[in-house]
Amino acid sequence: MTITSSRYVTAGSSQDRQDRRISPKPIQRIWHAAEPPFKGYQPLPTDGYARSSSGTVIVIDNGASLLRAGWAFDKSPRISYPAAVARYRDRKINRTVSYVGYNAFADATTRGQIRNAFEPGTNVVGNWDVMEGLLDYAFTGLGISAQDEGVGRPILMTEPVANLGYSRKTMTELLFECYSAPSIAYGIDSLFSYRFNGGHNGLVVSSSHTATHLIPVLDSKPVMSSATRLNWGGYQGADYLFKLLKLKYPTFPGKLTEYQTEAMVREHCYLSQDFDHEMTTFLDWSGLEDRDHVIQYPFTEQVVVEKSEEELARIADRKKESGRRLQEQAAKMRLEKLIRKEQTLEYYKELQQKLVDQTKKEIKRLLDDDEFKDESQLEKTIQDLEKSIRKARGKDVGGPENPEDEAEPSFPLLSVADEELDEVGIKEKRHQRLMKSGYEARVRAKAEKELERTRLAEEERLDNERREIDLEGWLEDRRAARQTLLQKIKERDRLKADLGNRKSLASQMRMKTLANLASDQPGKKRRRGGEDDNFGANDDDWGVYRTVAMGEHSEDEEEEDLGAGLKGVEAQLLKYDPTFTENSTLEAQSDWTQSLMHAFFRGPRPYDKESQQQAHQIHLNVERIRIPEVVFQPSIAGLDQAGIVDIVADITNHGFVNAQDRMSILGNIFLTGGNSMFAGFEERLRKELRAVLPVEAPISVQKARDPILDAWRGAAQWALASEVSQSFVTREEYQEKGAEYMKEHNLGNAVAP
Numbered sequence: 001m002t003i004t005s006s007r008y009v010t011a012g013s014s015q016d017r018q019d020r021r022i023s024p025k026p027i028q029r030i031w032h033a034a035e036p037p038f039k040g041y042q043p044l045p046t047d048g049y050a051r052s053s054s055g056t057v058i059v060i061d062n063g064a065s066l067l068r069a070g071w072a073f074d075k076s077p078r079i080s081y082p083a084a085v086a087r088y089r090d091r092k093i094n095r096t097v098s099y100v101g102y103n104a105f106a107d108a109t110t111r112g113q114i115r116n117a118f119e120p121g122t123n124v125v126g127n128w129d130v131m132e133g134l135l136d137y138a139f140t141g142l143g144i145s146a147q148d149e150g151v152g153r154p155i156l157m158t159e160p161v162a163n164l165g166y167s168r169k170t171m172t173e174l175l176f177e178c179y180s181a182p183s184i185a186y187g188i189d190s191l192f193s194y195r196f197n198g199g200h201n202g203l204v205v206s207s208s209h210t211a212t213h214l215i216p217v218l219d220s221k222p223v224m225s226s227a228t229r230l231n232w233g234g235y236q237g238a239d240y241l242f243k244l245l246k247l248k249y250p251t252f253p254g255k256l257t258e259y260q261t262e263a264m265v266r267e268h269c270y271l272s273q274d275f276d277h278e279m280t281t282f283l284d285w286s287g288l289e290d291r292d293h294v295i296q297y298p299f300t301e302q303v304v305v306e307k308s309e310e311e312l313a314r315i316a317d318r319k320k321e322s323g324r325r326l327q328e329q330a331a332k333m334r335l336e337k338l339i340r341k342e343q344t345l346e347y348y349k350e351l352q353q354k355l356v357d358q359t360k361k362e363i364k365r366l367l368d369d370d371e372f373k374d375e376s377q378l379e380k381t382i383q384d385l386e387k388s389i390r391k392a393r394g395k396d397v398g399g400p401e402n403p404e405d406e407a408e409p410s411f412p413l414l415s416v417a418d419e420e421l422d423e424v425g426i427k428e429k430r431h432q433r434l435m436k437s438g439y440e441a442r443v444r445a446k447a448e449k450e451l452e453r454t455r456l457a458e459e460e461r462l463d464n465e466r467r468e469i470d471l472e473g474w475l476e477d478r479r480a481a482r483q484t485l486l487q488k489i490k491e492r493d494r495l496k497a498d499l500g501n502r503k504s505l506a507s508q509m510r511m512k513t514l515a516n517l518a519s520d521q522p523g524k525k526r527r528r529g530g531e532d533d534n535f536g537a538n539d540d541d542w543g544v545y546r547t548v549a550m551g552e553h554s555e556d557e558e559e560e561d562l563g564a565g566l567k568g569v570e571a572q573l574l575k576y577d578p579t580f581t582e583n584s585t586l587e588a589q590s591d592w593t594q595s596l597m598h599a600f601f602r603g604p605r606p607y608d609k610e611s612q613q614q615a616h617q618i619h620l621n622v623e624r625i626r627i628p629e630v631v632f633q634p635s636i637a638g639l640d641q642a643g644i645v646d647i648v649a650d651i652t653n654h655g656f657v658n659a660q661d662r663m664s665i666l667g668n669i670f671l672t673g674g675n676s677m678f679a680g681f682e683e684r685l686r687k688e689l690r691a692v693l694p695v696e697a698p699i700s701v702q703k704a705r706d707p708i709l710d711a712w713r714g715a716a717q718w719a720l721a722s723e724v725s726q727s728f729v730t731r732e733e734y735q736e737k738g739a740e741y742m743k744e745h746n747l748g749n750a751v752a753p
C-alpha cells in the first residue's frame with residue numbers, strides 16, 4: 001500500500017489506546033512529507049475593481065516567496081501566490097500554456113517547468129518574463145480586464161532594502177509602458193509593517209525569505225546609513241536543511257523537494273534558549289521521543305501472506321530434512337577433500353625426499369613437472385597443506401566424538417586384488433577404502449587435538465606467569481590485541497559492503513579477477529569474432545567463482561572466528577582491567593539503545609532494515625534547533641558575517657553618538673518577516689541583547705501582530721493617507737525625467753549621495 005494520509009498518524013481504536021496505556025513508550029507520532037502546494041480551482045475576487053475609482057491605489061507586496069495584491073481599501077490582500085510561473089508548449093492542444101502561482105504545482109509536468117521571477121536566494125528580480133506573467137495574473141485577479149487600455153489605477157509596490165537601480169528602473173518601465181499605470185511608488189516592506197504596528201522610534205529587525213535586515217528608525221524616518229543586512233533568510237534555511245538531510249541520508253529512497261524542506265523548517269524548527277547546552281543533550285534518550293520528529297514519505301510495503309500452522313509445520317519439516325541431507329553431503333565432501341589433501345601432502349613429501357640426492361638439473365626437471373619454481377615454493381606448499389589439514393581435522397569428519405570408544409573396524413577387501421573381485425566386490429572395496437581413510441583421519445584428528453590442547457595449556461600457563469609478573473604490560477598487549485581484532489572486523493564489514501556496491505573498487509577488482517581467471521589468456525583483450533569461449537567445458541573452471549567469492553583468502557583457509565576471539569580478549573580485560581567496563585565492550589557499543597548515531601539517524605526506536613516504512617522516514621532532531629540558530633551564529637552554516645545580536649550592538653554603539661537616540665532604538669526592537677516566527681525568537685533575542693548591552697539600556701523586543709501580512713496592510717494603510725500623493729511618480733514625470741527618477745519618503749529607499 002502507498003501511504004497518502006495527511007497530518008500525522010496516531011492510534012485510533014480502543015484497543016490501540018489500551019495498548020498505549022500498557023506500553024512503556026507512547027505511540028509514535030509521525031508527520032507526513034508536504035504535498036505540492038496546489039490548491040485547485042479558486043475563483044478570483046474580481047469585484048474590487050467595480051468598487052474602486054481612478055484614485056484607488058493597487059497595493060502589491062512583491063515578495064521573493066509570495067506576491068500579494070489587493071486594493072488600498074481592503075483589510076487583507078485579495079490574492080496571494082508564489083512568485084513562480086510554469087510555461088511550456090502543450091502538444092495536445094498545440095499551444096503555449098502558462099500556470100501561475102499555486103497552479104504551477106498542478107502536476108509533474110508543470111512542476112518540472114517552474115521558473116521563479118527572482119534570482120535564487122535573493123530578492124532581486126532576474127526573470128522579467130516571469131515577473132510580467134505574475135503581474136498579469138495579479139491585475140486579472142483584481143478585476144482589471146485585458147480589453148482596458150491599462151490598469152488605470154496608481155500602483156504602490158514594495159521593494160527590498162537598497163534595491164538595485166537597474167531592477168527599479170526595469171520595473172518602472174514595465175509598469176508604465178506595459179500596464180499604463182498613471183503613477184507608481186515604492187516602499188520597504190518592513191517599514192510598512194513597522195508603521196502599521198504604530199512604531200515611531202526603534203530598530204526594525206526584518207528576517208524574511210531571502211535576507212535579514214536591521215533598520216534603525218528615529219522620528220518615523222529610517223536611518224538608512226546605519227541599515228545592515230545579514231544574508232540569511234527562510235530560503236537559505238530551507239536550502240541548508242536540504243543539504244543536511246542529503247548528507248544525513250545519502251541513500252534515501254524518497255525525493256526531497258524545496259517546498260518540503262521549507263515546510264519542515266516552518267513546522268518543526270524553533271529557537272533554542274541555550275543552544276550549546278541543548279545540542280549536547282538533545283540526543284539523550286530521556287525525552288528523545290518528544291524531541292525527535294519523524295517525517296514519513298510515501299512508500300509501498302510488501303504484503304506477506306500469512307501461512308497456517310500446518311503449512312508452517314510442513315515447511316519446517318522440509319527445511320529440517322533438507323538441512324540434514326545437506327549436512328551429510330557436506331560431511332562427506334569434507335572427508336573426501338581431506339583424503340585428497342592427505343594424498344597430495346604425501347605425494348609432495350615423497351617428492352621432497354626424492355630431491356635430496358638429485359642433481360640440480362634433475363631437481364629442476366622434477367619441480368617443473370609439478371609446476372614448482374623452486375624448492376622454497378614446494379616447502380611453502382607443504383606447510384600450507386599441513387596447516388589446512390590440521391584445521392580440517394579439528395572439524396567434524398563424520399565419526400564419533402571419541403575415536404577411542406570406537407572399535408577398530410576391519411577392511412578385509414583391501415588386501416584382495418581387483419582381478420579377484422566382481423563388480424559388486426570392487427564397489428564394496430572402494431567403500432571400505434573410503435571408510436578406512438575416514439577412520440584413520442579421525443584417529444589423526446584425535447592426536448592433533450591432544451597436541452593442540454597441550455599447546456594451548458602451555459600457552460595459558462606462560463600467559464598467566466607473565467600476567468603475574470608484569471600486569472601493566474600484559475594489559476597493554478590485551479588492549480593492542482583487542483584493537484587489532486576490532487580493525488579486522490571493521491575491515492571485514494567494509495569489504496562486504498564494498499562487494500555489495502558494484503561501483504566500489506573491491507567489486508571492480510573482483511570482476512576483473514573473475515574475467516582473468518575465466519580467460520585462457522589472462523590480460524589479453526578479447527576481440528569480437530575471435531577464438532571460441534570454452535569456459536565451463538572443464539569442471540575445474542567453476543572453481544573460479546569460489547575463489548572470487550572468498551576474496552584474497554583461498555578456499556582452504558576459512559575465516560577466523562573474530563567474534564569469539566574478541567569476546568575472549570574482552571573477558572580478560574573485564575576481569576583484570578579496572579578501567580574496562582561492560583559499556584566498553586563491542587557488544588555494548590553495538591547496542592542500538594546505547595548508540596548516539598542510532599539516536600541521530602533513527603531516533604529512540606529500533607530500526608528494521610526490511611521495513612519500507614522506516615526506510616522512507618526522515619528523523620529531525622538536532623536540525624530543529626540548528627537551522628534557526630544560524631541567524632544568531634552564522635558561522636554554523638559557513639557564513640562569514642556577524643549574528644543579529646552583534647549587529648544590533650554595533651548599530652547602537654557605533655551608529656549613534658546621542659545616548660538618547662540609542663535608548664530610543666533599544667526601547668523598541670521590532671520583529672517582522674516570516675523567518676522571525678520561530679518559537680522563542682523574541683525571548684532569545686532579548687536574552688542575548690541583555691548579555692552584551694549595558695545594564696541601564698532599556699531593552700524591549702516585540703513582534704508584529706502578523707509578521708507576514710502586516711507589510712501589505714501597512715502599505716495599504718499608508719496609501720490611504722492624504723499626503724502620500726506627493727510620493728508617487730506620475731506618468732508625466734516618468735516621461736520627462738526618465739525611469740531612474742524616484743521620490744524619497746519616510747518608508748522607502750533613499751537616493752545615494
